[in-house]
Amino acid sequence: MQNLYSNYFGLKEASFSITPDPQYLFLSEQHREALAHLLYGAGTSGGFVLLTGEVGTGKTTICRAFLEQLPDGVEVALILNPTTTVTELLRTVCDELRIEVSEQERTVKCLVDRLNDYLLRAHAEGRRAVLMIDEAQDLRPKVLEQVRLLTNLETTKHKLLQIFLVGQPELRTLLQREGLRQLNQRITARYHLRSFNAAETAEYIRHRLMVAGVERQLFTRDAIRLVHRVSGGVPRLINILCDRSLLGACVTPSPLVTKSIVKRAAREVKHSAPRPYGFGHGRLAMATAALMLAVAGGWMTRSWLAEVPVATPQVPAFLARWLPSRQTEPRVPVSPPPKAALEQAPGLALAEPEAAGPGEDLILADIAMDRASAMRVLLRRWGVEPAGLGPGDPCVRVMDYGLRCEFDGGGWSRMRFFDRPALIELVTEDLSERYLVIGGLDAEAAVLDLDEGSRRVSLATLDDVWDGDYLLLWQPPPVGGAIIGPGSRGEPVRWLRKLLSQVPDLAVEAIGSGVFDPALDEAVRRFQKREGLKIDGIAGPKTLIRLHNVVGMPEIPKLAPVP
Structure with missing residues (x-):
């Protein structure tokens, strides 16, 4: 079925497989920050680094990215199945670090001694060892205590083993236990991965489509918003829903995935849960269960195929005529009434x-x-x-x-920000x-x-x-398009200079070149930094909305006070 929609849309392969694939690696800002925590932890001495996140938010992706960017001299023992005894865990650590252990030495004491000898040699040679435990929420308290004791392997000045604990949010609850307070106190860095926001979801979908060989957008804006809502912004669930939505568009047939197609997929999922999305702590768990059940049962596929006869899939000629956006430019802009x-x-x-x-x-x-x-x-x-x-x-x-x-x-805070x-x-x-x-x-x-x-x-x-x-409305520049940036010339640039000149402490001349030069680029960046906006040097909608607010553009409606 995946090949069916791949051929239909011109994708070189199914772009939303839930199997981790390094070429589809997408690091949002928070994923980059989480990765930075791991890379920092690999360079420090001793203690624990804690990385948590809901199911499907990308913890494994971060770990894979870390393993591909290991600093020089760092060796990693990766534990993927932590539901083991103390002895089994230590044997796995030794196997990962290629420490030879005889059958007679496979007691806890012997294994710890061999590990200590190895760590001392590695330290003397300028190498550092990291123990990374995935799904660490499944560790038994007794095994966790033994993991803590491994940080006691040290020289007079340095801890010999850095330990990363990666797991679901309940790992944080587990570490709050009285019996694990010593371990909890040794955690030197913590990071919790949240799900994507709406903008990150849209960027993630575009990224995966581009990697699969299609640069045009295959999802309408409303479709992407619904994917975000139903999935809760969880990458794994986004993959599942987008995969089924592309199939639905193929068999409908439709040149784009529309909101109605995503809605149909969501309704099929909804049959397995009273409410597949919503608010509160159960939101992600309910959505995950519903979507996983849908994949296991193939409900969405059967439903579409039962109603739509499927011909031999080919990319239709009309598909090439569709562009990412079909919005036309506005007619001559008019100012709103006084x-x-x-x-x-x-x-x-x-x-x-x-x-x-x-x-x-x-x-x-x-x-x-x-x-x-x-x-x-x-x-x-x-x-x-x-x-x-x-x-x-x-x-x-x-x-x-x-x-x-x-x-x-x-x-609400973001809505207040744009006012x-x-x-x-x-x-x-x-x-x-x-x-x-x-x-x-x-x-x-x-x-x-x-x-x-x-x-x-x-x-x-x-x-x-x-x-x-x-959704909010805003008033674009009176001339030109909705974005002013490098390459812009003429009246839009002069209009932008005049507005920026009214911003206190920005030091921009009201009259200047009609070319978007480096000085104007720097002025836009300073304004974006001052206002807490994305710093890209481009005066797009969000930057211009805040600029209108700062200079007090007349006749622009604001959020009214609540009586």
Whole structure:
């Protein structure tokens, strides 16, 4: 089945296999940081390094990357099956380090003595030994205590063995036991791998497709967002869902994986669990179990194939005509109406919003809107009152008003950071598309803009039905495209210089060259560093949104205070 969609999309191989493959290595920022902890630990003397993470978040990937980048003079004993006795563990360590042990020496004392002799010779020769134990949460407390005792192998100045413990989150709980407090105190570096955020999920999917030989995007933006939501950002689950979604697109047939195709895959998975995604500590475990069961049973494959006749797979001619994005450039941008028009816009009476009481979850289901309706309500914040947006993607339609959509994730703090009214999608049991518009925000509550009036709802209630992703509108430069960077020339560059000149302490001249030169590149980077943005020297949507905030661009709507 994998070869079927590989041929259909022009992939040289199945790009989302769950089998670890070094050529598909993807290191997000947090994975690079975790790897740095291991590499640092390999160069220090003694103690423990602890790396934990949920199932499927990439712990094994980090370990493989570490083994491929070993510093000179470092030797590693890798334990993959820690469910052993003390004697078996020590014998495995000796085998990994190629320490010859006779049958008569296979007692704990003899094994430790031989290991100590080896470590002393290695130290004298300038070599360092590392013991790495994967799935360390399965170690018995008695075996863990013996592992701790191995750190007592030392010279007068140096510990001879560095130990890495890699495992699931319950390893941290295990180490909190009273009987293991000495080991816990010897941990010199700790790192916990979280799941991917929405942006990392999108980058991960693009990376795997490119390695498989396809540079165009095969997933629509909405499809990627749903993959992130259903998988919880867990790399292994992303692979499973993307693999099945590509197969679904192939047999449908469709030139791209759309949200509806991913949704269908998610529904098949949902049959094995009441709610395959959600919030709280059980989220990843439920999603993992559901997706693993789906793979084992082949439910999604059978469901699609039962309904769609499969012809001999070939790459259709029309596939080449599809590009990663089919959005057209906007017509001549127009500035939003003045603030007076915004104040007169209907549906924004926020002075005394109706407070939601008990049963807020039911109210949210009643007041949520489809995407086009929610976008129309969001446009009111910009002083635009369209009768309707017409068919198609609302994000294409808003271009007619000189606006653009920008997707982001990170929850309430991130939304406050950009300080724009936003559109959020609810997490619903049936995966239907229902949206709310956030018009105001404080530490405990939000104001929802509705077709008529508004409503105050607690953030806790919204957290139960929201995954942290959102969409906001922003106003691109009055001339040119939405991105200004190296290679840009003319009026967009002059417009950017003028805005940057209004930023205190940035020292940018308002009048200058119309070429994006190194000095302007450096100014953009300084601004991005100051604002906590990704430092790439490119004035893209997020950089320009923050720039608008800093210089106080007129007529730009902000999140309203919550009465």
